[in-house]
Amino acid sequence: MIRSSRRSPILLSILLPLLLLGAGSAQARLNIEVTGGVEAAQPIAVIPFGVSEGLIPGEDVAAIISADLARTGRFKPLPTRDMLTMPSSHDEVDLRDWRLLGMNNLVIGRVETEGTGYRVSFTLYDVFRGDQLVGSSLVSTRLALRNTAHRIADILYEKLTGQRGVAATRIAYVTASGQDESQILTLRVADADGYNAQTILSSGEPIMSPAWSVDGRRIAYVSLENKRAAIYIQELASGRRELVASYPGINGSPAFSPDGQRLAMTLSKDGNPEIYVLNLLSRELTRLTDHFAIDTEPAWSPDGRSIIFTSDRGGSPQIYRMAASGGPAVRISMQGDYNARASYAPDGRSITLVTRVGGRFRIALIDPERGTMRLLSNGSLDESPSFAPNGSMVIYATAHGGRGVLAVSSIDGGGNQRLSQDAEEVREPTWSPFMN
Template sequence: MFRLFSFFLLLCLSVGVRAELTIDIVGGAAQQIPIAVVPFAQSPSPGDNMAAIIGADLRRSGLFRVLETRGVANQPSDAAGVRYAEWSALQAQALTVGNIQTLPGNRLKVSFYLMDVLKQNQLVGMEFEFTPAQYRITAHRIADIIYEKLTGEKGVFATKISYVTRTASHYTLQVADADGFNSQTMLTSKEPIISPAWSPDGTRLAYVSFEKKKPIIYVQSLSSGQRYVLANFKGNNSAPSWSPDGKRLAIVLSHSANSQIYTINADGTGLQPITRSSTIDTEPVWAPDGQTIYFTSDRGGSPQIYRVPAQGGNPQRVTFSGGYNVSPRVSPDGKLLAYIGLVEGRFRVAVQELTSGQVRVLSDTAKDESPSFAPNSRIILYATNVGGRGTLAAVSADGSVKQRLSESGSNVREPAWGPASK
């Protein structure tokens, strides 16, 4: 009989050293917005200019063509200094300018302006005060504001991602900015770490660690580093997934029979069975409304995705395209189901519209795992294998924009995109 849990464990164990991720864009939207981001005036200047971080964020989205500005003689630092004819000649449709001032108490203030070059008017003008340690996150927040104003969608540049790396001697659980910078090691272990899952408020990570020679679910605070055991029942404890309100988690236990779905309070009390079958039920994930749990099961003879009421009940099959579909993830807007499907002999990222059932295969790689939606539902982060090495990749929900994220010399697995920043 096909043993689903064992298969997923083998996939998870082919997971690098701690370093910052580098991101290569290997695709882009057909229609990109040409935007100029002028270097912000600042004295003294830090190693990074804020405009360079903003421009890199916009470029990574695949929706913007960030123009070279060094050839323009006038480099304004506020809205009053903009000469629209110069930027129109550069074929810019939008323009961002700004300046950074040093304040008493080791604080900084950035003023930035987003201009519509075609209509010759100001779209946004804002100020932020911040500390030097908040330099990059402030740049990401500005990029989010620009992105939302010009696309109508929420930006995700100021969010966090987590992932697992593996070296010859140990595993690490990493948390980094969405662009791969500012990575922090949350846990180092000689034994595997798998299945990181963000709490809805972004303050905690649940994950599975094998440090006690068996899979145990922990919950760890990102601010203090303190953690506690959520589930250490007989058998395997795996696949944590937070409810949208953060009060409960769906987990997988094998303490009584085959792997089955349970829910449990975030403090480890109130265990409740959700599925009861003679087959393997695993990989639960909550729908955004908190009323439904999606999961993978081989109850129909091959792995497919099902859903069940969050209080338990009769599961219903969801995926019908192809004979092998696993690792469900529901988009934060509740419209799409992402999963890994076996397509022409390759494990690839696919999405299914939950209302129509229409399926699209998004990735062009062959060994994809662990899809995870961005908070705006537009991008899916996932793990794959390139040249025999584990790496991360991302694809837009419509398949038009593709990116590859990697750490030099590392194997990277188990990505999870954190919630929207507050």
């Protein structure tokens, strides 16, 4: 094997470990080592899906898949206008066309009528090796065609990256429209690409801090609909809801524990905002912090063993960590004079938060073990970061054109993209867990 590296290619190239194939033969096989190619989005062609005669599907499936893949920051779909041919069946595919265009992968598919809905079939090709990596079909109702496209995008993404996709997950957020007396606030749930928004609560008073349950079926939130803050848990499918905290003073920042049995929250019923945990089964309330400073915005570690929260006990808002059963808190945000709204990545190795840098509030990623910080967003009033369930992206709210919109940042440097098409002010997005 002939080694090489970016650091000292010549030196390492002179080292010559040889692989010999025959025991008695001196035949050596050359092996050239290459490291450090340019990291970039991978070229992929998603061909507009064919349709059976006379069928006009309500959605452009290939376009949805392309957008989903592009949003991950890891793929660069070929624009339709650059496609030389548009095959929709295996017989029409000539992979050499796509090699010439420099595509690593090719996706073709068809939408056909089945019963009252559709059957969507698709194939993923490895252009250079000529293999079919995935060939499958999904049955979809007419209304669920968008969701079906998201699911196909997730299948392709997982096949190519080995990581589960999040195109078919959802997001919850709060919108505001109108002014003062006529102001209407709504709590909405939409697809991860911002489409297909559904209002689950509408109120003339503020709605805050939506939080998903682990199974993605319920959302906890703070509503001031009775002129004072109260925490509710609402079931998405039925709309049924339950009042879980309505103490004097602040009732805020609910957060489901990973096991789904507890709800962390901020209460000021004892005079000062402190972190409490409510056992949802026994209704037992436990106070975790006891400090004259403000303690708020609790978030669970993925293993459920610790809770991070925002506190100004050191003079400025910073992130602290304590055991989920309470006890001493350790500061984990080490840079900057303002760090808040922290939440863990699904793998527990990093934390996203809002930090103030040069007077601007931006989304950042910190590594609590190494104490490093990396900025993800580039706005000035960015808020409420929330990890995608696969940890590859962070959704947050940012100011654009004088109003709040949603944006997604790819953790691995794929850039930031705005999502929302809502006309209203949009804030406090939170990403759902995987929907099974």
